[in-house]
Amino acid sequence: MINYFDIDLAQAKELCIKYEKNVVFIVFEGETYNTKQIISLYNALNSQATLLKGFDITIKMNLSRRKALIVLLQEYFYNQRQYPFNVDIKEFEVKARNRFLISNRIVGEFKTAQKIHPKNPREYYEDENHKMRQYVVAIEPLALAPDVFFQRKEAVESFLKIYDDIK
């Protein structure tokens, strides 16, 4: 998603024309369409990111703090059974801000890696159904459109396993 830009009418027109020549049109007026189609539309937009070259546009996605940290923790620790003791969340917050536009101002209880993106979530949320539910909702869009959010593709497979296990 384009979040900051300072383009003018002429540049916008040029971009619209470029996309018109390269991107599928939205023609499913009046139809219902499914997750896959929505994702493929998004990918169509994203895959043309090179079209934005030369324009003063930064593509950063809006994401809440917890979700952004889930993405990064998954990418860094996907192949480890437990988090190391010394995971510095502040460091990950910096990484998160570089990659995403963090929109949520509330930190709440999400202060450690395990609280943000628990290893063995079933065990971790054993007696806390509502927290488990919030966790599932939090990882849902990431699992539905992993290509949109993850840069390290090798971290995706185990992420989808987690989602399939708890959804």
Add this chain to the structure above:
Amino acid sequence: MEIKALEFKKYKHKSFEVIINGRETFESIRFEKFELNSILSLLFSVEFHFPLITDDNKKDVNYLIYEKQPLFNVTRDFGRNLIESLDGHSKDWLVDIQSKAYTLKGIFRNSELVDFVQTALIDFLPIRSWEYGRFFTRELSNYIFDSVDSKYKAYEIKRKLEGKDDYLDKIADEVMKSKTKLGKHEQIILLILLKENLFKSKMTIFDYFLISNIVKENIINLSQNTANLKLATNEVLANKLNNNNNKGRRPGR
């Protein structure tokens, strides 16, 4: 969970002004479902346009909550449709929230409600924002192309441009020539608005993304300038792409 395209419907809305009427701000209230959904839709609007509330934008946030500008309500209605379309765990979460009591004081900063709006609604926007763009474009079109006359003029221009590769250049030229004072974001919105109403089948997902992002950041300016946007549209339509400027009529204020 499946992400389905939103089918837009009108839901019963109660404005915040009416909700607070006759109630104590510190009283713990269990709201009716539609009341809480109305509040959540306003909170969606706040979180969407003002993810960071500062001293500078507090006033704007209040404008939004008290629905002082019709354009704000477009975001509110989009949020409401998102809320009503939830299913699976998100829906369970919503039901859970609806069963609890809240105080009116600080309800738009209530961490449980903010967390829900962020996690279950706002965080889906990276893959939904073009839908917002489309919704916004159509709502704004209803306001701007509100007469048979404007629709007929749009049709005439469409016939002139049909089949021409440079149709968007021509439309952009007209927007550029407009004597109505427009900011550069409004010019872009006008371009896409005209494209939507003249050549709907050529709309791309990018057009809607662009609109969505402009509106997200500039809702205040935009809502103050909708009258100008309408004026400029009528000006472009009245010109009918006649390149001779002398013939172009300029609508009076």
